């Protein structure tokens with residue numbers, strides 16, 4: 001079956017195409033070259049896209065869609081689900097929406113916004129099965145996960161024992177393969193572990209009371225491992241001191257301390273706070289943006305907050321516990337988990353008339369607008385932590401429409417307005433820049449070699465919009481969404497339910513790594529090493545799922 | 558004859574995965590690391606292989622068709638039991654979504670005590686490996702732990718090594734309420750657990766006094782429920798001096814009216830201790846035979862734990878209203894689909910309405926159901942996934958033998974497919 005998308009305005013930054021009118025052909029799920037004029041090839045289906053905007057399917061490179069803490073957040077908030085019931089359709093399952101939607105609804109709503117892939121950034125190795133099972137019940141989207149290390153006792157023991165980098169590389173590669181991930185994430189490096197020893201904060205150079213290891217050392221050894229193993233996605237870092245006023249210094253120090261290694265700083269908005277002004281809370285966005293502009297090894301996603309009810313779900317048990325008094329509604333969950341990690345789930349309501357929340361909103365936008373290179377900054381709300389993912393079209397409008405942005409700015413807490421430079425920033429994102437942030441750049445960052453672009457050879461994940469001055473309206477309801485060449489959404493509604501693949505990488509390790517690991521599992525953990533490793537058939541046995549392995553960088557084995 | 562090692566168990570809740578099972582045809586023998594819960598559950602022989610309609614053996618397709626017909630013609634079906642693996646529970650929810658059923662897990666009245674607490678104020682909990690390596694004080698409220706889990710002390714408390722304890726044998730164990738039924742809680746050094754025994758009904762008062770002592774509130778009483786105040790004062794001090802105290806309870810063992818308030822007292826006490834600058838964690842005991850699995854899967858597919866109604870086309874949760882047994886006795890449902898792949902003794906209640914039982918082979922009925930479809934047991938007859946009690950670890954269950962029995966998911970998916978065809982007509 002040959003499909004022709006005719007005459008759309010194509011924004012494909014991966015191929016350097018910026019708004020040019022051109023045709024796209026799809027065959028067997030992939031984008032193919034235009035057939036030769038005289039070949040007499042029959043076009044089976046043609047879509048007339050004159051005047052429409054065509055982009056690759058959007059990719060959310062950081063969104064909490066699968067895993068234990070998300071499910072805790074769901075079960076914690078029945079009142080939120082009751083306000084957004086989702087009725088069963090002819091081809092769709094029922095569920096619930098709003099801040100932490102059920103898995104089926106997550107898939108439908110992402111697809112209905114033109115997204116075709118989403119990556120869970122906090123897969124605890126010991127909970128990876130659950131993350132994959134939840135994502136396995138999330139239709140249409142491709143998915144994948146970043147595997148969390150850095151507070152696990154095994155790594156901290158290795159570091160305390162001064163094991164060499166090669167040994168750490170083997171452990172990192174082994175864990176990534178056992179948990180079936182595509183990247184490595186570190187959350188409050190060593191801090192989740194320190195909380196179990198009753199440390200209530202941990203600065204970049206502060207040592208764990210039990211292990212002779214600091215967060216800076218954990219970051220260095222993991223960033224080195226990721227780099228040496230050739231994992232395309234840079235070490236994904238949730239920094240120290242999340243949400244703490246004055247943490248901009250820690251973040252700048254973290255950037256300097258990584259010594260030029262590739263590093264992705266996630267939800268950087270939460271790590272860009274000064275401690276100045278009457279309320280001892282100020283914007284560090286300008287300094288952070290300057291540091292990102294200068295250090296080409298650094299990428300970041302913003303973790304924009306938007307006003308309203310949400311729930312924060314993080315592996316950072318230390319800081320989630322420290323913030324529990326802000327829980328709204330007043331209930332929260334913290335967990336220490338299996339000598340592996342932890343989590344904290346705290347419902348939260350961001351209010352535009354609250355000084356801190358209002359300034360957090362402005363800080364996020366400042367970062368978006370002050371970072372020059374859209375290939376190195378990514379559009380996220382850290383769903384659901386800053387806001388649910390369904391608010392992306394609104395966020396895109398804030399970035400693309402200065403007068404709308406300033407209208408919104410005029411409504412927030414007056415003291416916060418005085419503390420932000422937002423009103424003086426003229427930048428408006430272009431469609432091409434949005435396509436970079438949410439497609440080409442995201443695919444490149446995650447390491448997807450055949451997604452996020454529209455040239456031949458890419459999988460046909462394609463979104464078609466009607467151009468509209470109101471960018472929110474434009475981006476919340478695409479005309480068409482194709483997933484692997486199949487039309488899955490028409491006029492903003494799911495018309496076909498498909499099942500995406502799970503993206504992974506498989507860096508090599510020395511098989512002897514299992515010798516020490518097996519001893520450790522038998523001695524200290526509560527499951528057998530053999531039962532810990534996730535097998536391929538766990539993805540494929542239901543007939544829906546699949547695994548897609550991506551190449552490593554620079555010819556690393 | 559084959560010997561299979563590192564076999565995980567879905568029966569005991571604590572995620573034992575070191576069983577050694579010998580397989581001879583369809584006969585299983587637990588050779589190593591068995592216990593009073595797991596060994597009989599694994600070794601139970603297969604009796605039924607064929608489905609039945611009104612007691613007459615039929616082919617699987619016929620039984621599935623009959624089940625689909627009963628569900629399609631029902632005004633308000635109930636899916637009870639809901640005890641299976643992850644795929645089985647996915648199947649339950651798919652069928653329920655299709656026919657507007659009420660879904661209710663067999664142990665929800667016990668689990669409700671925890672969910673009411675969690676959804677009202679939350680909690681701070683821990684998992685097995687943290688207990689094994691850190692816990693220096695274990696307080697058991699209203700539960701006889703070794704009766705709940707015969708190998709718990711051996712596996713997680715009196716283990717040879719704990720990463721952060723100089724001497725694992727020096728852990729302190731305190732019982733509040735129920736006393737231990739055996740000596741498993743006595744340390745390898747011979748130190749017996751401290752027992753502050755009282756009636757379950759006195760636990761709320763006891764916990765209130767403990768909370769007051771932790772907050773250093775003045776108290777006038779000299780004893781509570783027969784326990785002298787200094788004993789409780791000592792317990793409060795133990796909690797405040799522990800490096801990693803754990804307070805554990807079993808919702809199923811707190812079987813009295815409004816026990817959810819007792820669970821909430823426990824959870825609030827744990828939170829309070831952490832706010833006082835000391836680490837402490839809660840640890841709910843449960844997870845046997847698929848109840849945590851049911852609640853987890855229902856959580857991600859519907860947003861709610863496993864007591865959900867689909868009769869309005871979308872999931873609705875009410876921990877009291879959708880109590881399946883109450884609905885049955887009130888005549889609010891007209892067809893019962895019973896799903897129980899682990900326990901052949903947990904037969905469907907005879908409800909006087911058309912009943913379909915998708916149950917473990919060998920299920921004994923008080924009254925033969927309209928349709929009986931024997932299914933394989935997850936972790937024995939087919940691979941699968943089951944959660945253990947701490948809500949985090951999903952075990953990869955193994956297939957140990959070829960019995961020819963279908964899985965719960967296969968049966969329910971076949972039923973759902975027929976419902977789909979009927980809907981399309």
Ligand SMILES: [Zn+2]
Nearest residue numbers: 062121267382
């Ligand atoms: Zn995040």
